Amino acid sequence: MKIIIVGASGTIGQAVAKELGKKHEIIRAGRNGMDVTVDITSMDSIKNMYEQVGKVDAVISATGGAHFASITELTPELNEIGIESKLKGQINLVLLGMNYVNDSGSFTLTTGIMMDDPIPLGASAAMANGGVKAFVKSASIEMPRGIRINSVSPNVLQESLGKYGEFFPGFEAVPASRVALAFKKSVEGAQTGQNYEVY
Numbered sequence: 001m002k003i004i005i006v007g008a009s010g011t012i013g014q015a016v017a018k019e020l021g022k023k024h025e026i027i028r029a030g031r032n033g034m035d036v037t038v039d040i041t042s043m044d045s046i047k048n049m050y051e052q053v054g055k056v057d058a059v060i061s062a063t064g065g066a067h068f069a070s071i072t073e074l075t076p077e078l079n080e081i082g083i084e085s086k087l088k089g090q091i092n093l094v095l096l097g098m099n100y101v102n103d104s105g106s107f108t109l110t111t112g113i114m115m116d117d118p119i120p121l122g123a124s125a126a127m128a129n130g131g132v133k134a135f136v137k138s139a140s141i142e143m144p145r146g147i148r149i150n151s152v153s154p155n156v157l158q159e160s161l162g163k164y165g166e167f168f169p170g171f172e173a174v175p176a177s178r179v180a181l182a183f184k185k186s187v188e189g190a191q192t193g194q195n196y197e198v199y
């Protein structure tokens, strides 16, 4: 299969590229993408990416930013970061990419444990995660041409504990390699409308 991974240089993206690269052709995308550049907060940039890459069998989003702030410090402006990037950015990859995905292909987006198991400072990211999860479940029932759509909800990664560990006390971190398997299941399996929890 020919697979675009948006966020391929990230902690999750690298693990997904390593796992799926064993069997598939990987197009690595990101703002400084190795194969193609894309900024998911810009619709023009997403359109350009698809025009450059052409038809694919799977689109994976292993990206999406949100601002971490306490609910008393979260402003509408700061909340927009998560809306523009993690929520709308990922959804626009689907809406603008539909005609570039081959019959029976797939989209796989990324959510995260914080929507189910809240942490302080996490409301904006949780909002985006929940929106993506609901979009995936709903969109799956009317995707055309046998195209499937799922999301992956990782726990905090072992590889990210240096960066995020203090925000997730008592969480049992998971290795990126295990998260990558959920993306593999989404791409190579037959399920749709799922949010694979890697907790």
Ligand SMILES: NC(=O)c1ccc[n+]([C@@H]2O[C@H](COP(=O)([O-])OP(=O)(O)OC[C@H]3O[C@@H](n4cnc5c(N)ncnc54)[C@H](OP(=O)(O)O)[C@@H]3O)[C@@H](O)[C@H]2O)c1
Pocket: 006, 007, 008, 009, 010, 011, 012, 013, 029, 030, 031, 032, 033, 038, 039, 040, 041, 062, 063, 064, 065, 085, 086, 110, 111, 112, 113, 153, 154, 155, 156, 157, 160, 164
């Ligand atoms: N790490 C964790 O523990 C964890 C746990 C649960 C959920 N998640 C979620 O998983 C996703 C990826 O996390 P990560 O830790 O792997 O992130 P990361 O290491 O920071 O990597 C982010 C990746 O996304 C790309 N990127 C960032 N902004 C972009 C944009 N606007 N358009 C296109 N590409 C962009 C980056 O490349 P460029 O800089 O070149 O654009 C990079 O490849 C995020 O949604 C995160 O919330 C992470």
